[in-house]
Amino acid sequence: MNKSYIWPLTNRISHVLLIIFLATSYLLGDYKKLLDYHIAFGVALGVTFAFRFIWGYIGPQYSRFEDFDFSISNLKEYMLTVVSYIFHVGKKSKEYIGHNPASSYAIVAMIVLTFLAIFTGFLAQGIEKNHGIFAFLHSAYFQKMELFSGIHSFFANALIFVIAAHVAGSLVDKYIKKSDAINSMLNGFKRTKELLRVRLNIFQVLFSFIWIGLSLFSLYYMIFTKDNVLLASANVKQDYALQDNSFSKECSDCHMLYPPYLLPKKSWSLMMSNLENHFGEDASLDIITNHSILAFLKKNSAETSTQEAAFKINKELQKNDKTIAITKTNFWKNKHKNVDKSLFSNKEVKNKANCKACHQNIQKGLLDYELIRRG
Secondary structure (H helix, E strand, O other): OOEEEEEEEEEHHHHHHHHHHHHHHHOOOOOHHHHHHHHHHHHHHHHHHHHHHHHHHHHHOOOOOOHOOOOOHHHHHHHHHHHHHHOOOOOOOOOOOOOHHHHHHOOOHHHHHHHHHHHHHHHHHHHHEEOOHHHHHHHHHHHHHHHHHHHHHHHHHHHHHHHHHHHHHHHHHHOOOOHHHHHHHHEEEEEEOOOOOEEEEEOHHHHHHHHHHHHHHHHHHHHOOOOOOOEEEEEOOOOHHHOOHHHHHHEEEEEEEEOOOOOOOHHHHHHHOHHHHHHHOOOOHHHHHHHHHHHHHHHHHHOOOOOHHHHHHHHHHHOOOOOOOOOOOHHHHHHHHOOOOOHHHHOOOOOOOHHOOOOOHHHHOOHHHHHOOOO
């Protein structure tokens, strides 16, 4: 058997980058405070796969899609030989210099699922958070935010499933069939009957530098340019003093100014009807001012807002709930369940209701995650 050079350095570096970008993005997906990094690595993954797609048409032999084996009969035969090896039947399989039928389908599936996961991720971000390139869809589809998040999760998990199957097949190749497929992705060489050597032309070399360079630059750009178009918030600061001076003045005299969208109309009505016992304090107002503020609160309540907090709190409190404290809602509790309880007794925070201690610009109606003060 000859030691042939099949996979150029470009393939091997991109392969490593794809593994790093995918694994990091997927693992960070469950951590809200690392959402920007989840997106950054996801974008870098998409850029790298986009170039891999182009490489499938302009790359060297064995890297091109035309060299892939998409024959269904060959795929069945290959899978039968894999099963025979696993159960030690020992049926000899055809040797593939480039991609076998299973890996051919797996690579195409990974490319397609990656782009679907990224697309639906940006779609979910725009609809749920009012951030990024699909923020223009937020007001129209915010009530379906959970659906779009679910679709994104579906494609992300489908991608992981295909990758897991691909990895399992590679391990079978290495440890059961005794193939050198995995080693070849590290050193570029495979054992073949004929001596072969893949060489890149000058155009392919130039494309390789652009490919790897832009993949790394996209990650750098996403991490260090927070106001980029893919992450930018479309949420607008509110001037409550200008909108209703009575609400701004009377409510901020005793505590921070809470955005009206954090409670539904019935909760505001219950609260304003019992101001003489306002969380243990007498906050009574003359009837005209009371009615004026209540009208403003109802006009801008959770029912009228497209914000995630408003939508979920309203959905929760519509079940004949008489809750008037935002910190008593399940939404608030779930959002703060991982916050160290000692933080709320910190001298700078004082209590759970002092949202402005951590949420910068909450008094201007903004609850964007990136505006949370830390440390």
